Amino acid sequence: MKLRSRSTTKGVNYATSPLLAAPTPSWRSRFVVAMVGLGFAGLLGRAAYVQIIDAEFFRKQGEKRYAHTLEVPSNRGRILDRNGALLASSVPVPSVWAIPKDFSAPPEQLRALLRLLRMDAGEFEARLASGSANFAWIRRQLDPELWAQVKALGIKGLYETREYIRRYPEGESAAHVVGFTNIEDQGQEGIELGFQKQLQGRDGSRGVVKDRLGHVVEDIGQAVEPSDGRDIQLSIDAKVQFFAYQRVREAVLEHRAKAGSVVVLDVQTGEILALANYPSFNPAERSRLTGAQLRNRALTDIFEPGSTMKPFVVALGLETGKTRLDEVVNTAPGSMVVSGIAIKDAHPHASLTLPEVIQKSSNIGTVRISMRMQPRELWELYSNVGYGQKPQISFPGAVTGRLRPYKTWRPIEQATMAYGYGLSASLLQMARAYTVFARDGEVVAVSMLRQDQPAPGLRVFSPETAREVRKMLQMAAGPGGTAPLAQAMGYSVGGKTGTAHKQEGRGYASNKYRAWFVGMAPIDKPRIVVAVMVDEPGKGVYFGGAVAAPVFSQVVQQTLRTLNVPPDLEVRAQVVTHALPAEPESF
Amino acid sequence: MSKVNLILLLAVIASSLMLVSTAYDTRRLFAAIHKAELESLRLAGEHQRLEAERQAQATNLRVDRTARERLAMRTATPAVTMYVVDPMARAASAAAGAAASGIAR
Numbered sequence: 001m002k003l004r005s006r007s008t009t010k011g012v013n014y015a016t017s018p019l020l021a022a023p024t025p026s027w028r029s030r031f032v033v034a035m036v037g038l039g040f041a042g043l044l045g046r047a048a049y050v051q052i053i054d055a056e057f058f059r060k061q062g063e064k065r066y067a068h069t070l071e072v073p074s075n076r077g078r079i080l081d082r083n084g085a086l087l088a089s090s091v092p093v094p095s096v097w098a099i100p101k102d103f104s105a106p107p108e109q110l111r112a113l114l115r116l117l118r119m120d121a122g123e124f125e126a127r128l129a130s131g132s133a134n135f136a137w138i139r140r141q142l143d144p145e146l147w148a149q150v151k152a153l154g155i156k157g158l159y160e161t162r163e164y165i166r167r168y169p170e171g172e173s174a175a176h177v178v179g180f181t182n183i184e185d186q187g188q189e190g191i192e193l194g195f196q197k198q199l200q201g202r203d204g205s206r207g208v209v210k211d212r213l214g215h216v217v218e219d220i221g222q223a224v225e226p227s228d229g230r231d232i233q234l235s236i237d238a239k240v241q242f243f244a245y246q247r248v249r250e251a252v253l254e255h256r257a258k259a260g261s262v263v264v265l266d267v268q269t270g271e272i273l274a275l276a277n278y279p280s281f282n283p284a285e286r287s288r289l290t291g292a293q294l295r296n297r298a299l300t301d302i303f304e305p306g307s308t309m310k311p312f313v314v315a316l317g318l319e320t321g322k323t324r325l326d327e328v329v330n331t332a333p334g335s336m337v338v339s340g341i342a343i344k345d346a347h348p349h350a351s352l353t354l355p356e357v358i359q360k361s362s363n364i365g366t367v368r369i370s371m372r373m374q375p376r377e378l379w380e381l382y383s384n385v386g387y388g389q390k391p392q393i394s395f396p397g398a399v400t401g402r403l404r405p406y407k408t409w410r411p412i413e414q415a416t417m418a419y420g421y422g423l424s425a426s427l428l429q430m431a432r433a434y435t436v437f438a439r440d441g442e443v444v445a446v447s448m449l450r451q452d453q454p455a456p457g458l459r460v461f462s463p464e465t466a467r468e469v470r471k472m473l474q475m476a477a478g479p480g481g482t483a484p485l486a487q488a489m490g491y492s493v494g495g496k497t498g499t500a501h502k503q504e505g506r507g508y509a510s511n512k513y514r515a516w517f518v519g520m521a522p523i524d525k526p527r528i529v530v531a532v533m534v535d536e537p538g539k540g541v542y543f544g545g546a547v548a549a550p551v552f553s554q555v556v557q558q559t560l561r562t563l564n565v566p567p568d569l570e571v572r573a574q575v576v577t578h579a580l581p582a583e584p585e586s587f
Numbered sequence: 588m589s590k591v592n593l594i595l596l597l598a599v600i601a602s603s604l605m606l607v608s609t610a611y612d613t614r615r616l617f618a619a620i621h622k623a624e625l626e627s628l629r630l631a632g633e634h635q636r637l638e639a640e641r642q643a644q645a646t647n648l649r650v651d652r653t654a655r656e657r658l659a660m661r662t663a664t665p666a667v668t669m670y671v672v673d674p675m676a677r678a679a680s681a682a683a684g685a686a687a688s689g690i691a692r
Contacts, residue, residue, distance in 0.1 A: 086638065086639060091636040162632070170647070171646065216617065238647060567665040567670070569665075
């Protein structure tokens with residue numbers, strides 16, 4: 001009882017239960033709290049670092065893993081002829097590349113691959129080792145069907161990408177005009193080079209998000225639209241071009257010549273309808289190309305224009321009143337001396353009327369007329385019609401030719417230039433110069449691009465003078481002239497031959513010739529000027545009238561027919577226009 | 588009050604599910620568009636290839652050769668061509684001429 005009462009007075013101390021007394025020291029709990037707090041602070045710090053301080057780096061790393069930039073390829077412009085026929089166009093083809101570090105193929109697959117690609121093992125290894133660890137070209141610009149077979153092998157680490165290859169349907173006939181591109185789609189020659197800027201497109205790009213399977217799922221950022229290259233429409237008529245090429249090719253082969261060129265100009269617009277050279281090349285197979293094949297001779301080769309200069313001198317004489325149409329020029333005895341140097345006619349005549357000077361191509365007659373003029377007058381004439389001037393045709397390699405300033409001319413030079421020696425020009429320049437007669441006294445600027453408007457000309461002679469000279473040119477290409485073979489069926493023609501020893505070093509080669517012919521048709525209202533040149537005809541026949549004039553004739557006839565020009569000469573028709581009644585058959 | 592909350596909660600859940608499914612749809616459709624774009628690019632390339640091929644089959648060289656060798660044709664000359672005057676053009680020029688002479692009178 002006593003015990004109970006004591007306990008009631010003292011009471012029980014609940015606050016300090018021995019059960020509640022912690023067995024561990026209290027600093028440990030504080031330590032844990034501090035640690036957890038510290039952990040959170042660390043995380044916060046890291047979060048701040050990631051989100052604020054070094055955010056850019058992490059954003060970039062993230063983007064790298066899902067964002068991709070897709071190239072959107074642009075297309076190189078096409079090259080068309082005047083009627084819209086393709087002369088060059090780009091076609092997408094697969095190119096095969098590999099990731100060398102990923103590449104693996106069992107031996108039989110590898111053999112099949114090498115067989116398809118027509119490669120030996122050594123070459124393949126070399127290709128594989130040629131790039132980095134992540135990229136090596138195996139074969140560029142492969143046939144699509146071949147790629148389909150390669151793809152079917154399912155080789156690891158082998159991929160395709162699309163590249164553009166250039167196709168040239170007209171092949172060798174237009175090769176010099178169109179030119180070609182290299183494997184990187186950069187123009188190397190011809191129009192492909194001259195109009196590289198306009199033809200080439202600009203590749204576009206767009207940012208996208210790809211999922212794990214490689215599907216594009218979202219656009220991000222700014223897309224750059226690709227811009228395709230511009231189409232270029234040339235003045236060339238593929239039909240005329242082809243025909244001109246065929247004819248000059250035949251002539252070169254027939255006369256075993258070294259080369260030949262043809263230029264066809266539209267008189268009204270100054271457009272180049274055809275510009276063909278032989279030898280030529282196939283733009284699709286360029287592995288064994290020689291410089292001779294590549295040369296666009298009609299534009300790059302210069303030579304002395306020879307007798308084709310004579311009509312200009314006669315025309316200037318008529319224009320300035322230094323000669324008259326009815327003048328009889330004394331050409332006896334077939335030679336004359338200027339500053340101690342003899343000038344000769346190949347076929348001497350006692351005297352010639354003015355038209356006959358051109359018809360018979362008399363050097364002496366022409367020199368007599370030219371010596372009545374001032375050097376300055378002649379120089380102005382020559383440069384007005386384009387001699388010594390660079391043709392404005394935005395075509396690479398077009399040469400200027402040579403025409404010396406008149407102040408340095410000696411009398412003998414004034415004399416020889418009158419019949420075409422001592423100055424030089426390309427075939428295109430000669431053809432262009434003849435537009436002065438074809439256009440009634442105006443010379444027209446030539447163009448390689450299609451023109452829809454007649455081009456303005458630069459007046460050099462009066463229309464009357466031009467018409468008179470045209471008549472002389474018609475005589476030269478007629479019976480009794482130097483080039484009767486220039487006659488075309490159904491169309492009146494006129495023109496002038498030229499034949500010259502080729503220049504070699506400082507002199508002339510005795511057995512190498514160049515033959516050419518420049519003319520126009522129809523003669524009353526010329527529509528085209530055609531110039532033909534054959535280099536080094538090798539079969540003994542070498543006169544322009546025999547070698548170049550027949551080509552002129554055929555090209556004129558075909559071109560005018562293609563241009564729908566009605567014949568201006570009577571032709572004995574070989575067509576039967578009425579159905580003949582048939583005899584009733586008996587049986 | 589709790590009823591309103593419940594309704595809002597359900598609405599939020601429904602809308603978020605919708606968002607997920609729409610995002611998925613968007614990506615799926617986008618992938619489809621991209622695929623179609625690639626296909627159109629491929630077809631455009633194919634078109635160019637065929638165009639070039641057609642031109643290659645119709646080059647002047649080939650036409651000329653086929654005409655000569657297989658069809659035994661020859662180059663036309665004015666001698667074997669009959670020239671006819673377009674009656675429409677003639678009528679038009681005659682009318683113009685009549686009108687001009689009428690004015691002159």
